[in-house]
Amino acid sequence: MTRRPGAWPFLAPALLVLGAVQLYPTLAVVWLSLERRIPVFGVAEFVGLANYRFLLQDPRFWQALVTTAYFTLVSVGLELLWGGGIALLLHRRRRLRGLLLAGFLLPWALPGVVSAKMFEWLLYPDGGLVNSLLGAAGGPAGINWLGDPAWAIHAVILADAWRTTPFVLLLVLAGLELIPPEVHEAAAVDGAGRWRSFVHVTLPLLAPVLVVTLLIRTIDALRVFDVIYVLTGGGPAGTTETLTVYAYRIFFGTLQFGYGATLAVATLLAALLLAGGYLWLVAPATRPAAEGA
Amino acid sequence: MGRRRSRLFADLTLALLLAATALPFLWQLLTSFKPEADLLRLPPFLPERWSIENYATVLVHPGLSLALLNSTGICLIATLLALGVGALAAYPLARLPLRGRGLWLAGILGASLLPVIALVSPLYLGIRLLGLRDTWLALIVPYLALSLPLTVWLLTAFLREVPREVEEAARLDGCSRFGILWRILLPLAAPGLFSTGVIVFVFNWNEFLLALTFTATDASRTVPVALALFPGIHEIPWGDLAAASIVVSLPPLALILGFHRWVIRGLTLGVLGRR
Numbered sequence: 001m002t003r004r005p006g007a008w009p010f011l012a013p014a015l016l017v018l019g020a021v022q023l024y025p026t027l028a029v030v031w032l033s034l035e036r037r038i039p040v041f042g043v044a045e046f047v048g049l050a051n052y053r054f055l056l057q058d059p060r061f062w063q064a065l066v067t068t069a070y071f072t073l074v075s076v077g078l079e080l081l082w083g084g085g086i087a088l089l090l091h092r093r094r095r096l097r098g099l100l101l102a103g104f105l106l107p108w109a110l111p112g113v114v115s116a117k118m119f120e121w122l123l124y125p126d127g128g129l130v131n132s133l134l135g136a137a138g139g140p141a142g143i144n145w146l147g148d149p150a151w152a153i154h155a156v157i158l159a160d161a162w163r164t165t166p167f168v169l170l171l172v173l174a175g176l177e178l179i180p181p182e183v184h185e186a187a188a189v190d191g192a193g194r195w196r197s198f199v200h201v202t203l204p205l206l207a208p209v210l211v212v213t214l215l216i217r218t219i220d221a222l223r224v225f226d227v228i229y230v231l232t233g234g235g236p237a238g239t240t241e242t243l244t245v246y247a248y249r250i251f252f253g254t255l256q257f258g259y260g261a262t263l264a265v266a267t268l269l270a271a272l273l274l275a276g277g278y279l280w281l282v283a284p285a286t287r288p289a290a291e292g293a
Numbered sequence: 294m295g296r297r298r299s300r301l302f303a304d305l306t307l308a309l310l311l312a313a314t315a316l317p318f319l320w321q322l323l324t325s326f327k328p329e330a331d332l333l334r335l336p337p338f339l340p341e342r343w344s345i346e347n348y349a350t351v352l353v354h355p356g357l358s359l360a361l362l363n364s365t366g367i368c369l370i371a372t373l374l375a376l377g378v379g380a381l382a383a384y385p386l387a388r389l390p391l392r393g394r395g396l397w398l399a400g401i402l403g404a405s406l407l408p409v410i411a412l413v414s415p416l417y418l419g420i421r422l423l424g425l426r427d428t429w430l431a432l433i434v435p436y437l438a439l440s441l442p443l444t445v446w447l448l449t450a451f452l453r454e455v456p457r458e459v460e461e462a463a464r465l466d467g468c469s470r471f472g473i474l475w476r477i478l479l480p481l482a483a484p485g486l487f488s489t490g491v492i493v494f495v496f497n498w499n500e501f502l503l504a505l506t507f508t509a510t511d512a513s514r515t516v517p518v519a520l521a522l523f524p525g526i527h528e529i530p531w532g533d534l535a536a537a538s539i540v541v542s543l544p545p546l547a548l549i550l551g552f553h554r555w556v557i558r559g560l561t562l563g564v565l566g567r568r
């Protein structure tokens with residue numbers, strides 16, 4: 001019986017590629033973070049934890065961490081409300097369903113860079129659509145959306161949430177369709193109104209899908225790069241600089257690969273911690289769904 | 294009465310939400326057809342004179358047309374490779390007796406949680422060492438790797454849906470394992486293979502961080518980078534940028550909207566494990 005070794009030739013190419021391009025770099029970046037490394041000048045010396053000591057006292061790192069957390073929280077929250085709301089409206093609707101879904105899906109197909117360029121033009125201070133409409137309505141004139149620290153972070157959040165909401169919408173809608181209609185009929189028979197039925201029946205049954213959706217979107221928002229790099233470049237005054245944007249600037253702006261790697265490891269740890277937290281949540285949450293399937 | 298009114302309310306809300314969703318894109322579309330001189334004069338919001346001069350400008354601009362060629366080539370090759378390597382890996386995960394199957398799947402999927410910024414510097418050093426910077430290969434291999442977790446996951450789910458009896462019959466006829474995968478399972482799972490390919494191609498088409506880092510010239514620059522670096526000589530050329538945005542968005546838009554039923558099915562089956 002030579003059944004077991006039979007699987008390896010099939011798995012080998014994938015494992016080789018994942019090992020070379022995902023596993024090896026992940027280990028190498030940890031090693032790099034223990035070095036002072038400036039490739040163009042041939043500098044490479046082991047410095048132990050010096051980069052990490054610097055990291056803990058680096059105000060720019062802490063600000064990037066706070067910015068990343070704020071970006072992630074608000075962006076994912078918006079997507080959940082906006083995408084979830086649309087999903088509830090589309091649920092059990094048959095008329096024009098395909099057309100509506102395709103329309104709502106549109107932003108998700110676009111490159112992040114395109115989304116950034118669109119919002120840059122919409123928000124352009126002199127002659128952009130938003131300020132022109134505000135002016136016509138007698139609102140405040142000439143707001144510099146991307147140049148004003150209070151507005152800029154929200155502008156990049158909007159540009160990102162606009163593009164990623166369809167993903168949330170799709171998954172929540174699929175989750176809603178998995179709930180058998182009889183459950184709601186039973187709740188109605190028991191005298192539950194629509195709101196109570198939503199809170200006590202729909203939400204708990206939707207919970208596993210929501211957790212998976214939130215996990216994917218949170219990790220994605222945490223490592224955001226394109227929208228911010230193109231829209232604000234991290235400015236004004238560093239107020240939209242997230243961990244990935246900061247690390248990128250240290251890598252390829254100042255060529256300090258050692259400290260850049262330290263920032264990258266910090267981002268990696270944040271992602272792993274969050275994923276771990278979600279999985280811990282998911283463990284009890286998926287059980288009823290697995291039984292129901 | 295209450296029922297009809299609430300349905301009308303839902304329809305109206307949906308129409309408003311759809312308009313809000315489409316607005317940034319529609320505005321870019323309108324802008325792309327306005328002559329440069331009319332751009333900053335609002336109202337009128339609709340073009341008074343429709344013009345295709347912006348499209349003419351960006352399409353003769355070598356940076357963009359070469360970038361379209363690079364993106365098409367790189368993403369097509371990476372997607373086909375991912376489907377091939379992914380299908381090979383998905384077969385044992387879906388069908389063969391394999392110890393620790395769940396752990397393998399979790400490990401492969403877990404790779405997709407790694408932030409790209411953590412991979413970029415060692416990959417950059419490796420690419421420099423091999424002299425591959427600014428070549429197609431410098432993006433094809435990373436794109437293949439970044440696509441694999443989702444590809445393997447989706448194809449495993451699709452292969453599981455093929456009834457086992459088909460396979461048994463082929464085995465009795467003396468078909469090898471590879472033969473079973475190639476001649477029996479993959480043709481039956483072709484719609485799944487196709488929707489996976491569409492999703493992966495679009496993700497690769499839109500990728501920015503690695504493309505920005507590993508390319509340097511028109512020899513390998515992909516469309517998101519070309520668009521981000523689109524030259525403005527005096528002022529920002531909004532009309533040209535709008536036309537360029539529309540042009541580079543057309544391939545992913547056509548794929549996602551054209552095949553949205555398949556994409557949705559693939560995504561919900563892959564992520565939620567059910568359809």
